[in-house]
Every structure is written in structure tokens, then in C-alpha cells.
Amino acid sequence: MFDFIYFTLAFLVAISILIAIHEFGHFWVAKKLGVKVLRFSIGFGRPIWRTVRGEDRTEYVISALPLGGYVQMLDEKEGTVKDEEKHRAFNRQHIWKRFAIVAAGPAFNFLFAVAAFWLMFVIGANALKPVIGDVTENSLAAKAGFQSEHEIVAINDKPTPVWEVAMHQLLPAVVDRDSINVTLRSPSGSDSEHKLALDEIRGELDPDNLFELLGFEPWRPRVEPLVGQILEGSPAEQAGLQREDRILEIDGRKITQFTDMSEYVRQRSGEPLEFRISRGDESRTLTITPRIVEQDGTEIGQIGIGPLERGEIPEEMIVYYDHSIFEAIPKSVAQTGSMTVLTLKMLGKLFTGEVSIKNLSGPINIAKHAGLSASAGLNRFLNFLAIVSISLGILNLLPIPILDGGHLMFYVVEMIKGSPVSAETEMTGRMIGVFLLVMLMGLAFYNDIMRLVGN
Template sequence: MTLLAFIVAIAVLVVFHELGHYWVARLCNVKVLRFSLGFGKAIYVKRFAGGETEWALSVIPFGGYVKMLDEREGEVPPHELARAFNRQPVLRRMAIVVAGPIANLLLAIVLYWALFIYGVPGIKPILGEVPSATPAATAQLRAQETIISINGQATPSWQEVRWILLDLVLQKRQADIELRTVEGRSVLRMLDMSVLTPGDLDGDFLQKIGLQPYQPPIYPIIDKLTEGGAAQRAGLQTQDRVLRVNGQAIPRWAVFVEAVRSHPGSVLNIDIERAGSLLTLSVTPDTATEGGKQIGRIGAAPLIDRKAFEAMLTEVHYPPRVALGEAVRKTWETSVVSLKMMWKMVTGEVSLKNLSGPITIADYAGQSAQIGLGAYLGFLALISISLGVLNLLPIPLLDGGHLLYYTVELIKGSPVSEKVWEAGQKVGIALLVTMMAFAIYNDISRLILG
């Protein structure tokens, strides 16, 4: 599933990107010789009747290209010189080059538009426990309060809360949070996030702030037992309620789990309530290894109030016209935040650990596909924006690098020299190889360290 989802994602994003170049080239009457999905040797080539473009599938699937008629890449017949890319006015060349990234951004808008009409599943923006000595605690935010808006922007889901706060953290701005209290009153709190460091963005920065979504309590009532597990061997049964472990009160299932995990191979005296009677059982957790550390397990699962958890879910959707506006806004804001993150990586304000490579992207593709079509389309929209923004960076070899050359040509009235072009290509290769090396290193680190 992961590999298939990744291949489909790459194919969709590359095809739309290259179609942007292709369509605008055709509009500018530039002859397109080949449209290829993938690089390297072509394994399938098709030319339609009456067509002038070869449509190819190549052996290396990570990318694609549109090859246009160009005197710099081969001899051009005199009668076709007017259709050569290099003979076009500079503004036409710029339009053809920028069309690829624009196509990716338009694809994201279309995907978000469809999602907002259909409905985007999310978690209600209700606060969980607020740890002491955190910015959220200082701002007097309380558990079970609902976040209505941040700096005037509505927050219909927890995902929107996270995204808005990330943007504010990058801008080092204060968050003015409108909340609805448990009693139903509307209050305004000021959240200072200036205490965050660049390293805090490597993980879940919301935890550093002191924010987490509310989760309905899971009480220590056993619902399922593993056949032959330590719990079953000791006589525990379904519907047993755990009261104490070695004299320690157990108000929630998480406390029980921690008590078991921290005592591998050690006897635990567990006080339970069963059908109105109090019993004490001795359980010896089996020893297991997790992350190089020994932990205890007894093979028991809790009774979960599924209705309570389902009540925490929401669905964000809009009428078609409003959905289009929201899709444009989402694409714009995501693009801006992506650029800010990239710039802060360059300046050292944000760690390069945030770079992700093909392994992480493939993993996210597989996870989103397993969740459902909506999650996968949302993933495609996000990666499409990233691809569009990345290609607009003024790095030689990328579309943005070509735009930089053409901008210089537009200003000085003549193309940049071949020496400058070749030097730029070498710099571009070095930068892209370095970025990819960091991204793959981060991917491997995540696989090894989790």
C-alpha cells in the first residue's frame, strides 16, 4: 500500500507539473518534442496520429520533463526556428517556466476545494490537560475549553489550530486566543510563544507550549484479554475494574499501563472490583523489549467509550463558492509558511532535521491512503504545494533558477553568458545534492530512532 500510494502521488504531481509547462509552451507555439514521466531510458514511447510530441514513460520514476525544440540542444531546421524555445521573447520563456509550479499550486486548490465541499474530518479544538509551567498555563488556558479563533481566524478543527500557531511561531508573534469556557462564556487569552527555541520545532511544538487535544477519560476497566497472557493466567477477567496496584490508586487506564510497563518480571498486587466484590490478585508482567528497553506487559485492553471519542470528531465543509475561497486561502497560507520554514532553515533559526526525503514522504503517503481518500487527497495537496514552492526557489536547475536567469536578461537586455550559466548549474547541483543528502539522513534517523 505504501509503495503504491507513493508511486501514484509522484505520478500525479509530476504529470500536473509538466503539463503546466506543456500547455503554456503549446499556447506560445513552442514545439514540444517529448513529454516524459520519469528520467533516464524510455521504456515506453507513444506518438499519437498527427501529433508532434512523444509521450514517454522512463525507467527512473522520481520526476519527469518536457523537452522543447531548442538550438542549444541540437540543430533546428530553418523553417522551425520560430518555434524554438530559445528564440522566444523572454517573457514567454518565463511564462513557460513558471507554468509548472503554478500548475502544482492550482492542483492543490482544486484538491482542497473538493475536500472542503465533501468535508474534511478533524478533531474538535477542545483543550486537554494544560501542564504547569508552560506558556499555556501562564496564559490561564484550561482543560475542556474550546478554541474559537486565533488572532481573528476561525479554528473549526484542531488541525487549523496547529497550522495557525505554527505560522505565528515562525513570525514570533503573540497569539490572541478566543475560547469558550466549560460554562459557555467567551474569553480572550494572550499566549506568549517567544520562549520557543528553533529546536522546539523539531518535535511537537504544541507540547512545548502546553497545548494538546482533549481526550475522553479511559477508565481502568478491562475489556479484552490476550489468550495465555499474564493477565489471563493470573485470573483477571473482562469487566474487572482495577482499583489499586501495590497500594497505588489507579484512576485512569494510562496510570495502570505505566505501573505494568515499569515492572517487567516483578509481582504486582492488583486490587480489583468484580461484580460488586473486592478481590486482590497477584500478576507478574511478561518482559518485552521496546526501543532497547525492557518493559512489562500483561495482555489486557481497556473498555473504551466509543461514543465519547466519536463526539470529539468534527467535519469541516463549506458551500462550493465559499469552499473555493477557503481552498485558495489554504493554498496561499501553506505556501507562505513553507517559504518561512525554508528561510529559517537557511538562517539556522529552524533545524535542518525538518527536511523530509522520499522515505518519509512514502511513509506519509501510505499512512494517509490507509486512513481514507480524504486524507490521501489532503496529503497530495500539501506535497503539491511543497513541490510548487520548492521549484520557485532561485536555485539553478530548478524552475526558479531559470526565472532568475531570465529576470537578469530582462533587466540587462541580453542573456547571461554561457560561463555564468554553467557555473550556476554546478552550484545548483551541489545545493540539491546537499539538500537531498540531509533529507535522506533525516529519513534514516527517523527510521532508526523513531
């Protein structure tokens, strides 16, 4: 219950910030270009707070449903305008002014992303070195010569001091299916070059399973295979597993870490497994059948236990990663640019079927990630805000009527033909836009619900 409340609050804070930034873009440019703004609203529905300010008596409103917002400007299409104010009506403005006002919302989303990344880089945070954990046999990583406990020090000659930087290099290459050169450093300190053949990836891409796709895991602290939490009604409880039991073997396979157990169980949903455990001075055997759970569209096995203790991360595995005020400026611009390009590529590959549509997320999943990032600290939350802000900017620029991109599309047509599109065309476009958005949101909600069911 606490997690639900925390995630909801984090989501409301995040979405309110991003909506306010977007709508402020429209508001600020409209005011600068001489257009009268009647209302600035965060949210829809019943107002829960309002005030009137300024010479134009602009109404500022916060409404009950914080899933959007709008800036209402003086416009002859929406009501009668006094003769002395017609020059300030939106519809009377030159096409370039109208274009600038509409484009300002998404533009401010991208500017906010730059600012958020900049602050994130300046604040800095402790981060893990990109050290490789387990490597899957016959995987892309294994064929490239990756080995456990080797550190990724560079990708295509670009240094990778922490996992976040390494991921930022890996993900675009995976999406493009481009082979990359990886420099690895052994525990003894010697460097070696390896070619990771990402062009051999086949089928749909699922960035959520990036490491599974590549065939290796990031290094994790060692966690003893001792049973901690046991979920009520789980296969583990029904089989008689108890807290502080040590898992020695499963089906004769030796278990040395908790992750060995979870990975073995994950791949064998619905199969009876023979667990040999030690309890005190005794050794006994239990048969446990992992329940079948759907996670991100894939069936996995779970027995419903957690580790007794979390492994500690040694100091030598942690790096404090930050940048100076001036170093952070070009890096934040570059980060925003590369994330924008990556998001556009992912969007394009959704339509071609190269990326799974399961990657679409709705408010439920966004709320979950908002809560997780907020609980991880300001640095993580800023990163989350920047990425979602970029996504909102791109979404609003799609040429779908009722979105900013749809309005801009109509303005381009107006520039070409020399006159505005007809009211009938605009109304038809709006209906199509509503239909497309409902379909898109329906799919996103479906994915969210399937993730909840799967987890």
C-alpha cells in the first residue's frame, strides 16, 4: 500500500512538472509575441485551485485530473472578440507566429531535458563500474570473448567509467544492430579488444532484456543461497521450505549464489525441481514446482522466495561520477540529442516490427518508474524526468491532429496552399487524431496491466 501511494505521488510530481514546462512554452512564447492568454491550466476537469493575475487578467488553474494541460488564448474561432483586441487574437497572427507558439511546447520539453541532464551531471552520484558478471555459454558475448569479472573500459574507443555510460553506448548500437568494438580490462589490469557482433541479432528487440540478448549480466555482489522472505501460498511455502534454509543443489546442479537458483528456476516454469537443502545440521530434499508467471510477454518460473541477506558492494566497485558546471553543458546537450535520436529510432522500429510493441508504456508503468527513480535519489529522478520529457516532446510532435504536431502539419499545408485548411478538414483530422490516441493509450494501458499480472 505504501509503495502504491509513494509511486502515485512521485508520478503526480513528475507529470505535473513536465506538463507545466510544456504548457509554459506555449504560454511564454504567446505572451512574447503579443497574443492574449486567457487561461493557463495544469490538468483537466474540476479546478481545485485558481487565481487571476496580470494586466490581461489571465486565469491560472490547477485541475483535478493531472494528465495534461492547456493554454487558452484569445481566438475568434472559440468566441466573440472585441474589436480593440482582435490584433491580439491567436487566429489573427501571422503563420510563423502561430507556428512558433505551437512548437514552443515540445521545444521547452527538450530544453528541460538539457537542464535536467546538466543538473544530474553536475550533482553527480556514486555508480557501479561496468564489470561483467556471468556470461551465457554460446551467446554473442561469449563468442566475442567476454569473461566474468572483466571491466568494460571503452566502447568504440569512448571511455565507459560507469554502467550508465556503457549502457548509453550499448543501447543505440543494439537498436541499429551495429557491431561494436569493446575494450575489456582483466582483473590483473591488462586490456584486450573484442568485437561484439550485434549485427547477428535476429527477431524483435526488447531493450528491457538487453543483457539477456547480449548474453551477459552486470556484476552483482555475491549473495549466499540462503532463504529469507517466503511468500504466503507460494510453491516454496507449500513444499516446506523455511527461512534460513541453505540451497545446496537443484536437480544435482550445485548452487553457490542466490542468483544461480533464481536463474535456474526462472527457465523451468511448471517443472518439478528437486531441491537439496541444509537446515541446521540436517540435509533434506524437497520437490518444488515453480509456478508459471508471465513477465514482459515471456513465461518464467517463480517459487516465491527472497534472499536472507543482500550482498555488500565493495568500495573498489564504486565510482563517483560527475562533471564540472562547464563540462556538463555540452554533455547534457549531447545526451539530449542522442536520447532523442534513439527514441525516434525505437519509434520507427515499432512500426516496422523490429521492436516489440510491449515496450510501449502507459501511466501505470511510468508511475512505477517515477517511484523507483525518486526512491533512488535526486540524480536518478532527474534522469527519469529528462527521458520522459524527451518522449513527451517527440509524442507531441507526431503529425496527429489534436497534438501539437498535427497543428504544425496544418500550418505547413497552409504555407504551401496559401490559405488555412477548411473547418471540415480540421474537424475530420481531430476525429482521426482522437481515434489514434485512444488506440495508442489503450495499447499502453494493456501493456501496463500485463506487466502487473506478469509480476
